[in-house]
Amino acid sequence: MIEIRGLHKYFGELHVLKGIDLDVHNGEVLSVIGASGSGKSTLLYCINGLEPIQQGRIEVDGTDVHARGTDLNALRQKLGMVFQQWNSFPHLTALENVALAPRIVRGLPRAEAREVAERQLRHVGLGDKLDVYPKALSGGQQQRLAIARALAMEPRYMLFDEATSALDPELVGEVLDTMRLLAEEGMTMICVTHEMGFARDVSDRVAFFHQGVIEEIGPPAEIFGAPASEHLRKFLAKIR
Amino acid sequence: MFDYNFHWRPVIKSLPELLEAGLVTLQVAALSMVIGIVIGLGLALARLHLRGPLRWLATAWVEIARNTPALFQLFFFGFGMGAWGIHLSPFLIVLAGLSFNNAGYLAENFRGGFQAVPETQLRAARSLGMTVWQAYTRIVIPQVFRIVYYPLTNQMVWAVLMSSLGMLVGFRELSGETQFFASRTYRIFEYFAVTAIIYYVIVKIILGASRLAAWRLFRY
Numbered sequence: 001m002i003e004i005r006g007l008h009k010y011f012g013e014l015h016v017l018k019g020i021d022l023d024v025h026n027g028e029v030l031s032v033i034g035a036s037g038s039g040k041s042t043l044l045y046c047i048n049g050l051e052p053i054q055q056g057r058i059e060v061d062g063t064d065v066h067a068r069g070t071d072l073n074a075l076r077q078k079l080g081m082v083f084q085q086w087n088s089f090p091h092l093t094a095l096e097n098v099a100l101a102p103r104i105v106r107g108l109p110r111a112e113a114r115e116v117a118e119r120q121l122r123h124v125g126l127g128d129k130l131d132v133y134p135k136a137l138s139g140g141q142q143q144r145l146a147i148a149r150a151l152a153m154e155p156r157y158m159l160f161d162e163a164t165s166a167l168d169p170e171l172v173g174e175v176l177d178t179m180r181l182l183a184e185e186g187m188t189m190i191c192v193t194h195e196m197g198f199a200r201d202v203s204d205r206v207a208f209f210h211q212g213v214i215e216e217i218g219p220p221a222e223i224f225g226a227p228a229s230e231h232l233r234k235f236l237a238k239i240r
Numbered sequence: 241m242f243d244y245n246f247h248w249r250p251v252i253k254s255l256p257e258l259l260e261a262g263l264v265t266l267q268v269a270a271l272s273m274v275i276g277i278v279i280g281l282g283l284a285l286a287r288l289h290l291r292g293p294l295r296w297l298a299t300a301w302v303e304i305a306r307n308t309p310a311l312f313q314l315f316f317f318g319f320g321m322g323a324w325g326i327h328l329s330p331f332l333i334v335l336a337g338l339s340f341n342n343a344g345y346l347a348e349n350f351r352g353g354f355q356a357v358p359e360t361q362l363r364a365a366r367s368l369g370m371t372v373w374q375a376y377t378r379i380v381i382p383q384v385f386r387i388v389y390y391p392l393t394n395q396m397v398w399a400v401l402m403s404s405l406g407m408l409v410g411f412r413e414l415s416g417e418t419q420f421f422a423s424r425t426y427r428i429f430e431y432f433a434v435t436a437i438i439y440y441v442i443v444k445i446i447l448g449a450s451r452l453a454a455w456r457l458f459r460y
Binding site for chain 2: 048050073074076077079080081083085087089090091092100101104105106133134135146149150153
């Protein structure tokens with residue numbers, strides 16, 4: 001379980017997150033929506049400790065992420081992350097991309113890491129691309145590669161940071177399908193997304209971010225069917 | 241027109257010694273590159289990520305290495321350090337001088353290389369639980385090496401040619417050896433002409449090897 005209490009985050013003078021309280025339960029799929037610059041992505045970076053926080057606390061399975069002495073490298077193995085710019089490692093083949101961290105971070109023997117990597121690549125539909133370098137893959141394939149890479153660490157949580165926003169429209173579907181598959185398998189997921197269809201159909205809850213606060217949160221039917229806040233109504237009207 | 245008679249025989253006779261000295265040249269240049277790369281990476285990272293004295297030191301190193309004659313840098317390790325009672329062998333003088341110079345030039349190449357690797361690569365590596373060391377050695381630096389590969393090859397060529405300054409501090413590398421024979425036989429032109437060809441061949445071999453290695457290494 002991920003518990004966030006009274007979280008404040010600043011970039012210099014800029015107050016990005018203004019008091020976030022949020023629980024994400026095991027097996028839950030939470031979609032985070034909102035305008036650009038509302039702090040959605042920053043929240044993910046704070047959860048896995050890639051960004052420091054100024055106030056409040058974030059606990060992952062009872063471990064305080066930002067406490068002094070927390071082993072962030074160990075913690076991050078629980079928190080798979082997929083980025084908007086898929087960030088495949090260009091100098092490694094698909095297989096090496098996925099097998100590297102299991103080998104050097106989890107300490108698996110080479111053969112076993114390879115096995116894990118092959119399994120995860122097949123899982124996301126890239127079983128025939130093992131020895132291909134990222135530059136020979138499409139954006140959608142690279143993003144699925146990034147998902148496989150995160151899954152190979154056997155995380156308990158997956159954080160998706162606008163995983164489809166940098167993709168050509170015709171490639172969005174394959175990545176969303178992979179995310180759907182994970183959701184069906186019971187993965188706990190936080191998905192920052194602009195894909196309202198995905199948010200509506202796949203998530204258990206949807207959080208609407210507005211200027212650094214969660215202005216509204218609830219089941220998709222409520223958020224999309226009966227939005228209470230004025231900002232959410234405007235936001236939904238704009239993107240429809 | 242001119243009444244100089246070429247005498248090639250002495251040069252041919254001492255060709256084995258010259259070729260051996262060519263190997264010494266190659267060795268000292270290669271070694272100075274290895275040292276230069278390690279220090280250059282450190283200097284680049286210090287200039288990018290540190291504040292305070294270490295950063296100033298790195299900046300000073302780069303400034304001096306790039307903006308003063310290589311010969312003076314060699315003389316510093318040769319005669320300058322003698323003033324403090326530190327006497328290095330000719331080999332060490334040349335190795336230290338070349339390494340100092342290489343590190344300064346390579347640092348700037350590496351700095352550009354590091355800046356060309358997107359910061360998100362580091363983030364992605366860290367998000368998988370890699371330590372800073374792992375992220376740099378496995379993800380960032382391999383990509384930097386590809387970016388700076390041709391400048392790196394250039395610097396290696398430069399190191400080979402620059403090592404000829406060794407003859408001025410009594411080092412018997414290719415030029416030093418040539419000078420030794422030339423002054424014994426007075427066949428100065430002949431000796432240096434042949435040596436020039438040897439340098440040319442060494443450089444060509446380096447360029448060829450570099451191209452071959454690039455073809456093997458950078459499949460992506």
